[in-house]
Amino acid sequence: xxxxxxxTSMDCAxxxxxxxxxxxxxxSGNEYxxxxxxxxxxxxxxxxxxxxxxxxxxxxxLIITEDRKSSTLILPHATLRDTAVYYCIVRVAEDSSxxxxxxxxxxxxxxx
Amino acid sequence: NAGVTQTPKFRILKIGQxxxxxxxxxxNHNYMYWxxxxxxxxxxxxxxxxxxxxxxxxxVPNGYNVxxxxxxDFPLRLELAAPSQTSVYFCASTRPGVGNTIYFGExxxxxxV
Numbered sequence: 001x002x003x004x005x006x007x008t009s010m011d012c013a014x015x016x017x018x019x020x021x022x023x024x025x026x027x028s029g030n031e032y033x034x035x036x037x038x039x040x041x042x043x044x045x046x047x048x049x050x051x052x053x054x055x056x057x058x059x060x061x062l063i064i065t066e067d068r069k070s071s072t073l074i075l076p077h078a079t080l081r082d083t084a085v086y087y088c089i090v091r092v093a094e095d096s097s098x099x100x101x102x103x104x105x106x107x108x109x110x111x112x
Numbered sequence: 113n114a115g116v117t118q119t120p121k122f123r124i125l126k127i128g129q130x131x132x133x134x135x136x137x138x139x140n141h142n143y144m145y146w147x148x149x150x151x152x153x154x155x156x157x158x159x160x161x162x163x164x165x166x167x168x169x170x171x172v173p174n175g176y177n178v179x180x181x182x183x184x185d186f187p188l189r190l191e192l193a194a195p196s197q198t199s200v201y202f203c204a205s206t207r208p209g210v211g212n213t214i215y216f217g218e219x220x221x222x223x224x225v
Contacts, residue, residue: 044202
């Protein structure tokens with residue numbers, strides 16, 4: 001089973017910030033949180049990842065709560081091209097191997 | 113680097129036929145993965161491999177087989193195609209160790225009729 005829970009869909013206005021939440025209440029201390037997005041049926045595109053601290057890159061910011069049980073992906077100025085399905089993934093380590101389990105993702109619609 | 117390359121991009125199979133989806137990466141990644149994505153749904157892990165000669169089942173392995181004879185290649189075999197295997201298939205790879213980016217191929221569209 002996926003170890004993350006995300007809302008099924010969200011929307012925001014173009015130019016506004018999009019805040020996408022993710023719950024990962026069973027995350028272990030050495031597991032990272034990754035965010036990917038998928039536009040139409042293309043291959044998933046990497047956005048950002050983090051362990052404990054908040055992270056920022058040219059695409060987005062990632063806010064991780066102090067207890068690490070949830071996180072929020074922030075697209076600071078959403079554009080129409082940001083309409084996509086966003087996946088929050090916890091990198092699972094079992095027996096020294098790494099399964100990558102996806103949840104259902106959040107379908108973000110950016111409105112003009 | 114070409115990244116993760118999948119072939120074919122599109123394929124139509126008849127029920128009961130067999131085929132192999134090819135996946136190759138040129139980044140010297142140890143970990144490789146196969147996912148399927150049904151229309152409107154998220155990605156489901158089929159099989160994964162942590163290195164040459166080592167493979168393991170994911171969430172939905174039934175009806176598929178894999179092999180990993182080299183670091184670069186991770187083919188996915190469908191032995192007796194069924195309509196339920198109509199899906200988009202994605203291959204991915206990454207390095208060992210946390211914090212490393214996962215790279216995805218562009219997908220292979222398979223229809224079983």
